[in-house]
Amino acid sequence: MFTKFDRDVRLALFDLFVELGQAPGPEEVAARASATVAEVRASYERLDEQRVIVLDPNSRDVWMANPFSAGPTPFRARHGERSWYANCNWDGLGSCAMPGGEGAVDARCPDCGETLSVTVSDRRPRGDGVAHFVVPAAHFWDDIGFT
Amino acid sequence: MQLFRSEEHVERWLDRRGYGGGTLLSLEQVWGLADAWYREKLSPNWRRLTLEEAEAVFASLGLTGDFWRLRPAH
Numbered sequence: 001m002f003t004k005f006d007r008d009v010r011l012a013l014f015d016l017f018v019e020l021g022q023a024p025g026p027e028e029v030a031a032r033a034s035a036t037v038a039e040v041r042a043s044y045e046r047l048d049e050q051r052v053i054v055l056d057p058n059s060r061d062v063w064m065a066n067p068f069s070a071g072p073t074p075f076r077a078r079h080g081e082r083s084w085y086a087n088c089n090w091d092g093l094g095s096c097a098m099p100g101g102e103g104a105v106d107a108r109c110p111d112c113g114e115t116l117s118v119t120v121s122d123r124r125p126r127g128d129g130v131a132h133f134v135v136p137a138a139h140f141w142d143d144i145g146f147t
Numbered sequence: 148m149q150l151f152r153s154e155e156h157v158e159r160w161l162d163r164r165g166y167g168g169g170t171l172l173s174l175e176q177v178w179g180l181a182d183a184w185y186r187e188k189l190s191p192n193w194r195r196l197t198l199e200e201a202e203a204v205f206a207s208l209g210l211t212g213d214f215w216r217l218r219p220a221h
């Protein structure tokens with residue numbers, strides 16, 4: 001499935017995303033993975049093909065390292081002092097699942113714009129709101145940005 | 148996937164956007180998806196779930212029917 005190098009690049013990318021609270025640059029990932037920027041970018045392409053990450057169609061920089069988003073979204077996840085943008089509410093809660101089942105997600109209701117907060121402790125979510133999917137599961141990846 | 152204030156807000160947003168119905172999930176169901184997908188994401192041995200495994204997660208959370216089917220029906 002993954003080569004050892006692609007596994008190292010994936011781990012470096014995700015570890016740095018957690019540490020920094022934002023997408024690391026390819027230079028930072030290269031330093032962590034003891035590789036060149038060109039090698040990291042080539043690995044990104046393979047990880048994108050396998051739907052492990054999603055690259056920006058134009059810049060080929062990291063757009064999504066699910067659950068994290070490189071750009072601002074209506075979903076902000078928090079864990080202690082750290083916070084990240086998430087791609088959707090599923091991913092927002094996913095970023096709480098990774099560091100031990102604790103954290104919180106603030107999401108904006110698309111209808112009224114109100115901020116809705118969900119907290120997670122002991123791997124249990126608490127909060128208000130109802131989640132909604134427009135796209136059926138078999139088509140999640142047809143347009144992952146919309147999904 | 149979006150989080151709405153209530154079902155009424157979902158209906159109003161769908162009408163305004165002209166989208167089809169989609170499906171609703173509780174916070175507990177979303178958490179179940181999040182935990183299954185991302186709990187191991189920082190592990191060196193992480194791998195994507197297979198379609199069969201993903202469908203099993205859906206089913207364990209009560210997410211069944213055509214909307215949640217990833218493989219063609221037999």
